[in-house]
Amino acid sequence: MEDRNALDELVFIKKVIEDSKRTVAENGVGYIVWGILVFVGLLVSYLSNIFDYRFNSFLVWLSLMGFGWLTTLWSVWKKKGKAVKTFGTRLLSAVWLSAGVAMMIIGFVATASGMVRGFAVSPLIAIVLGVAYFLSGQIYGSTWVKVLALGWWIGGIAMLFIVSITQVLVMAFMMLFFQVVPGFIFYFNSKKSVVVE
């Protein structure tokens, strides 16, 4: 009888541990929002170049990125006190915060200094995103997220050799397939797990 009781306790402990693993579960909204914002920015850049329509691209990117950061800050503020802060979620925030700062420095500061030309920005950002996905994959314990990193790195290498406007289109579609689509996968998975619970 005591053996049976001990076993029940063990099964309970196992369940609690398995449940706590879900706290790193991602709803994908951040991936979708940022992915769509960058996709729009890239598409606008591409079309304006194709149709020779001149505008201040720096201002467009600043507005899009500003909107992205505001949305992120709003979502952090909304979750404050409600979401469980685990070691995993804190690490994940650090990964994306550091990647965000790195991309901002490359996109705005490096280009403003003239040390990084426009055509080098997308490949560099793809390489930074590769690192971020590689680390996120480790945190989620997910192989397919790590494989996305490989996609970003291969795309980054390819774009280093494409010195034409086509590069912008390649980056736009990479954003769609390697960021927005995975974002939706996260989103539907999180919805499914909520329904199951």
Next chain:
Amino acid sequence: MDEKYAVDELQFIKKIIEDSKRNLVYNGREHIGWGLLISFALIVDYLNYFFGWNFHFLLYWGIVVALGWLFSYYSSQQRKKENCPKTFAGKMMGTIWLGTGIGMTLVGFVGITSGAIPGTSISALLSVFLGSAFLISGYLHSEKWMKYLSIGWWLGAVIMFFYPGVHTVFIMAFMLLFLQVLPGVYFYKKFKKETELQ
């Protein structure tokens, strides 16, 4: 049957708990090794420029970086021998530096070979990557001062972007010594103290 089931459950629980252990036993070897190697290589690179030795840039840095990766491999084998517990934090630490290393290798080698990235901006770009790695490591080690090191790396990158030139070699070497080797020495001393206590 119940006993076998209970043992399986216990093993599963033990694995998860070990896997999610936060405490990270780190001896700082990689920080010191890579930091000294690259600082030394940067100084030699500067002398190459100053005295006109005409090293083949890619070959030279290829050998230096290969030596660094060999050192990392040796270090990981040593860790296996030392029977360091494989915790989630430990695995994460390896992933941070592996991912950052791949990113920096791609920027440094493929970027320059393709002609898309000028050699003069490499130090600044690598500092951006290192800043990111230090910020995440700061969270991993739960060391606030380590998070602040990332600001040092990023500020250094901004300075190097706006004031390019051969002197950036010295800025980078100086940053490696103070923002990488010194923290490595701190971890080494901490590790020694902890192992002596045990």
